Amino acid sequence: MVVVGAGIVGAATAYELTRLGARVTIVEQDVPAAGATGSSFGWVGRHGRWPGGAADLRDHVLPQWRRLEQEVPGVRVRWSGSLSWPPGHHPVGEPPEADADLLGAAEVRTLEPALRRPPEAAVHVPGDAAVDAGAVTRALVAAAVAGGARLLTGVEARLDVSPGGARVLGVATDRGPIAADHVVVAAGAGTRVLCAAAGVDVPVAASPATLLRFRAPSARAPSGRLRAVLSCPELEVRADGDGSLLVSAADGDPSPAHLDALATATAARIRATLRGTDDLRLEAATVGPRPMPADGAPIVGPAPGVAGLFVVVAHSGVCLAPVLGREVAREVVTGAESALLRRCRFGR
Ligand SMILES: Cc1cc2nc3c(=O)[nH]c(=O)nc-3n(C[C@H](O)[C@H](O)[C@H](O)COP(=O)(O)OP(=O)(O)OC[C@H]3O[C@@H](n4cnc5c(N)ncnc54)[C@H](O)[C@@H]3O)c2cc1C
Structure with a gap:
């Protein structure tokens, strides 16, 4: 499997995928946390707006952060309120x-x-908290690598799809192609451009x-x-x-x-x-x-019309990364639909 993007959402997803035994390659065009994550304020809580499917994830934010803090060396949470x-x-x-x-x-x-x-x-x-989102991302990437994932930095990915575009074949890079049955796009604000090349519109800016x-x-x-x-x-x-x-x-x-x-x-x-x-x-x-989805709610799920391509992008990505990473990894590995993500799909 390939995960495109090593922001906090891609890092959490790659970590959970390796925990479930998947063979993962993380492809990051820069370094981990170079995108929005590296400039994040890192407030973790239930504050603010939780439109559409985000509302279903809200109660899982703090419990999932507690879990990651226990599980992953280097994930530190300031439980400051x-x-x-x-x-x-x-x-x-x-x-x-x-x-x-x-x-x-x-x-x-x-x-x-x-x-x-x-x-x-x-x-x-x-019960609210704050995290250094960059440090957490690097800790999650390190945990994924310790679990067997491969990390490519400074490598831009482009989606490689079958003739006609019905299935993803992997990603193309300047270092050559990487074949994969599943590609998870966690490219933050870069998601729209990346997916457009495969004919998939992801309304995020x-x-x-x-x-x-x-x-x-x-x-x-x-x-x-x-x-x-x-x-x-x-x-x-x-x-x-x-x-x-x-x-x-x-x-x-x-x-x-x-x-x-x-x-x-x-x-x-x-x-x-x-x-x-x-x-x-x-x-x-x-x-x-x-990354700001057009209607404010996370966009998470299989990309319509391209088998094997999965997208995960959300505002408040720091709050949501632990729960999104867990749900996406389970869904990609087992194929069983996550009830929590039901209202986050394309075409909701
Ligand atoms: C000032 C500020 C304050 C914030 N405060 C909070 C807050 O308090 N709480 C909260 O929950 N959220 C907050 N956010 C939002 C939060 O930081 C983001 O929602 C979150 O970091 C998004 O993570 P991500 O992994 O989806 O995207 P990113 O961190 O942007 O990661 C995407 C990665 O994909 C890589 N990439 C893109 N295209 C490609 C490609 N083609 N090939 C390879 N790699 C690619 C990029 O280089 C990048 O590293 C804040 C953001 C900012 C800027």
């Missing part, structure tokens, strides 16, 4: 849901002493977003340390455990002038929000091509 305001900012995972609490200003202050001006009300989800990493030496002091993933209308920020603060910005203009302006404005918002951040320094700003 999350704090968002105003209530209603994130429609899911909020009271009266059992896993979320509505806190008043005094409770928020106790929970996050680093906040300069605690909001009057905020939603706390203690790149929605670029920016990850900013700041170093804030004083934010390591216990009094100033940010604990939870914080989400409010001005800012989505979390600590990275080493004195860094990570910020996710939906804005994805990669021009240097724009990134400079974004960094300056973001730094001002962090200083206004958190204590101990006067010595803030930008370390990096990277733009990642978030």
